[in-house]
Amino acid sequence: MNTESAQGPGLLHRSGRWCARHAWRVVALWVLALMGLGLANHTWGGSFADSFSLPGTSTQTGADLLAAHTTGSGGTASAVVLTTDEGPVTGHRAAIDSAVADLRRLPDVLSVTDPFTTPGAVSADGGSAQVTVRFDGNPASFDPSYLTGVDTAVEPLRAADVTVEYGAPLGELATPKSADRASEAIGLAVAVLVLLIGFGSIAATGLPLLTAVIGLAVSLAGLGLLAGQFGFAQAAPTLAAMMGLGVGIDYALFLATRYRALLHAGTETLEAVGRTVATSGRAVLVAAATVAMALGGLCASGVGFIGALGFAAGLSVVVAAAASVTLTPALLGLLGRRIDRFHVRRPVAEPTGESDVWHRWALRVSRRPWLFLVSGLLVLGVLAVPVASLQLGHVDAGAQSTSRTDRRAYDLITEGFGPGANGPLTVVTHLDSRHIASEGLRKDLAAALQRDLAAVPGVASVTPPVASPDHALLITTVVPTTGPQDRATADLIHTLRDETVPQALSGTGATGYLTGTTAAAQTFTDTLTAKLSLIIAVVVAAAFLLLLAVFRSPLVALKAAVLNLFSIAAAYGVVVAVFQWGWGSSLFGLGEKVPVESYVPMMMFAIVFGLSMDYEVFLLSRIRETWLQHGDNHLAVATGIAATARVITCAALIMTSVFLAFLLSTNVAVKMLALGLGVSVIIDATVVRLLLVPASMYLFGRANWWLPGWLDRLLPHLDPEGPAAGPEVLPPPSPEAGPARAPAPGHEVAAEPEPAPALDVAPARGDRR
Numbered sequence: 001m002n003t004e005s006a007q008g009p010g011l012l013h014r015s016g017r018w019c020a021r022h023a024w025r026v027v028a029l030w031v032l033a034l035m036g037l038g039l040a041n042h043t044w045g046g047s048f049a050d051s052f053s054l055p056g057t058s059t060q061t062g063a064d065l066l067a068a069h070t071t072g073s074g075g076t077a078s079a080v081v082l083t084t085d086e087g088p089v090t091g092h093r094a095a096i097d098s099a100v101a102d103l104r105r106l107p108d109v110l111s112v113t114d115p116f117t118t119p120g121a122v123s124a125d126g127g128s129a130q131v132t133v134r135f136d137g138n139p140a141s142f143d144p145s146y147l148t149g150v151d152t153a154v155e156p157l158r159a160a161d162v163t164v165e166y167g168a169p170l171g172e173l174a175t176p177k178s179a180d181r182a183s184e185a186i187g188l189a190v191a192v193l194v195l196l197i198g199f200g201s202i203a204a205t206g207l208p209l210l211t212a213v214i215g216l217a218v219s220l221a222g223l224g225l226l227a228g229q230f231g232f233a234q235a236a237p238t239l240a241a242m243m244g245l246g247v248g249i250d251y252a253l254f255l256a257t258r259y260r261a262l263l264h265a266g267t268e269t270l271e272a273v274g275r276t277v278a279t280s281g282r283a284v285l286v287a288a289a290t291v292a293m294a295l296g297g298l299c300a301s302g303v304g305f306i307g308a309l310g311f312a313a314g315l316s317v318v319v320a321a322a323a324s325v326t327l328t329p330a331l332l333g334l335l336g337r338r339i340d341r342f343h344v345r346r347p348v349a350e351p352t353g354e355s356d357v358w359h360r361w362a363l364r365v366s367r368r369p370w371l372f373l374v375s376g377l378l379v380l381g382v383l384a385v386p387v388a389s390l391q392l393g394h395v396d397a398g399a400q401s402t403s404r405t406d407r408r409a410y411d412l413i414t415e416g417f418g419p420g421a422n423g424p425l426t427v428v429t430h431l432d433s434r435h436i437a438s439e440g441l442r443k444d445l446a447a448a449l450q451r452d453l454a455a456v457p458g459v460a461s462v463t464p465p466v467a468s469p470d471h472a473l474l475i476t477t478v479v480p481t482t483g484p485q486d487r488a489t490a491d492l493i494h495t496l497r498d499e500t501v502p503q504a505l506s507g508t509g510a511t512g513y514l515t516g517t518t519a520a521a522q523t524f525t526d527t528l529t530a531k532l533s534l535i536i537a538v539v540v541a542a543a544f545l546l547l548l549a550v551f552r553s554p555l556v557a558l559k560a561a562v563l564n565l566f567s568i569a570a571a572y573g574v575v576v577a578v579f580q581w582g583w584g585s586s587l588f589g590l591g592e593k594v595p596v597e598s599y600v601p602m603m604m605f606a607i608v609f610g611l612s613m614d615y616e617v618f619l620l621s622r623i624r625e626t627w628l629q630h631g632d633n634h635l636a637v638a639t640g641i642a643a644t645a646r647v648i649t650c651a652a653l654i655m656t657s658v659f660l661a662f663l664l665s666t667n668v669a670v671k672m673l674a675l676g677l678g679v680s681v682i683i684d685a686t687v688v689r690l691l692l693v694p695a696s697m698y699l700f701g702r703a704n705w706w707l708p709g710w711l712d713r714l715l716p717h718l719d720p721e722g723p724a725a726g727p728e729v730l731p732p733p734s735p736e737a738g739p740a741r742a743p744a745p746g747h748e749v750a751a752e753p754e755p756a757p758a759l760d761v762a763p764a765r766g767d768r769r
Helices: 003-007 011-021 023-044 058-069 089-104 146-159 178-199 202-227 236-264 269-301 304-340 357-367 369-389 405-417 433-437 439-454 487-504 517-551 554-580 600-630 633-664 668-705 709-714
Strands: 076-083 109-112 128-135 163-166 425-430 459-462 473-480 511-515
Touching: 011 023, 011 269, 011 304, 023 202, 023 304, 058 425, 058 473, 058 511, 058 517, 076 089, 076 405, 089 109, 089 128, 089 146, 128 405, 146 163, 163 405, 178 202, 178 236, 178 633, 202 236, 202 304, 236 269, 236 304, 236 600, 236 633, 236 668, 269 304, 269 517, 269 600, 304 600, 357 369, 357 633, 357 668, 369 554, 369 668, 425 439, 425 487, 425 517, 433 439, 439 459, 439 473, 439 487, 473 487, 487 511, 487 517, 511 517, 517 554, 517 600, 554 600, 554 668, 600 633, 600 668, 633 668
Parallel strands: none
Antiparallel strands: 076 128, 076 163, 109 128, 425 473, 425 511, 459 473
């Protein structure tokens, strides 16, 4: 007996029928939401740029002191690099002076340095020069039209055959975003192909795509509108697109598949929609809640940059789920039984009968569960081996494509000034009242500080410390011998910040701070590394509690969390091997080995853990349906695998294609996320779903569904249809317990109250179910 027959249709069942009955109203509401948010975004929307705020750190304190005590030292600095093929740049001094003056007149510019009066701004051979422009904001977030003014200011230089390149972050403004649009198109094209091959029906193919695209457009418009008020990273819209498109197609596909199965079983259209939302819609909401909760766990990092990325991705997931349980039922109501009218081959729904390949696979796993469990864990263990050498850092412009101006500027600086000139460090010394009042004391302290800094291994040069206009600060620049993303540079930053500067200023009453873009990036990495274990604990604990409340089984919830950790470790290993070890990195447009971007592991963990739960929830929901009907663990596991195999396989192929298509992005961090997420989906859809989940559930038998009475009373009932009837709370299996009798084979599983498919799976030897 099911809940609806005993208590009447539940909330989700009624909402599904309502959406199908008032389909045009629902469609109109989504179209109005899209148009309204799109117009608002066009009018008031903002842009996206990386901005790190680390209050309380040495880096942030130093930057704040510079802004408070100097003129033109705040904001964001970006280099304009000049070079000539023949002769020194001094031969073009008039054109350079004119360009510097024009740059100073641009809006949002705080200051522009004159390379001929700035120490170290002209290379030793005179062939290159750097003009440092400070903006009142991050230029990467400016409107692309701003670049026209910059180009106009430097046009006289280009006319004089001087090569001009823009360093980061100004160079990021000149980077075309067409690659991300191409990635989305490729993902959609692959989705169409997979759906046509997997299900045969043109209408069934178009419905998930339409739902996902509308949901994605709404979420991106809303995100752009929010960007006008809050800061979002440059990768935020790309990450939101990856997540929204992937899960949006998956969720709608899961509902459409159940609906078609109900139609094939003879269920009336409105009733089929209602039951679809009540069963598969419930699974979608649980899956989306798990993903959103995992992404929300990023807020525990305490870093606004990471929390904003998690919010952007979570917003797209929530909108995708909302579209799936409202817009999808409306479209199903409009299509009715015409969902299979146009097809490229005989449409298929869920598998039935013992001859199905997935039924035979379930039978094979049930006979040797230990073999399949150990084999799956071994595969994940091998993939996870590279994690032991994980190196976090910030990927600098030197890893970007040579088609980008910021990469060419990076190379010119390396050639003319050395690799460390791409990431200079600034030491800010806050003086006490004695040094402020005495020029002699200031000079003595400056000389001693410069001497101590220059003596540190890994330092290429140190500029003489210069006092701020109010004499409250001493400011000096330290140029490392290595590039910003090298491990040696990270070690140097730690040495200067933790040892050299404090020791040099000990007993003087002055306080030193290490700041600058490279120092900020390293501080950001250190902060995230320290917070990673907290994020993992928060997300795993929250997911465990949610699954415990939904599936009412401590063992099922614990198993899901543990297996997902193995899956994430394997995905981490692949990312380290490709990007850090360089195995095949050239295939993805990288010409060198790079560290793993500091925020990628944290983002990957939240996203992968959430997405892993997607397929886990889809599979376990179907297993639990059969368990509640028959109380037979082996039958339930086999039914869940056979009934969800096609839809999960197709969904995994689509989501993998969507993620891997973003390897075309010019952003290296996005490439890392794309590869890691794509690999994780493959692992979850194969090793986890086909080996580890069924093998472990066969081995645990009836213990899978054991729940102590006191815990059952304590847990909230999250089932929108009400508490399900059936053998939900059971004691642990006893050795004498015999197997539950399975119904006769040959019945198709559709949805409650249709009879579950009888897959006569023999229990493993020694199993008591």
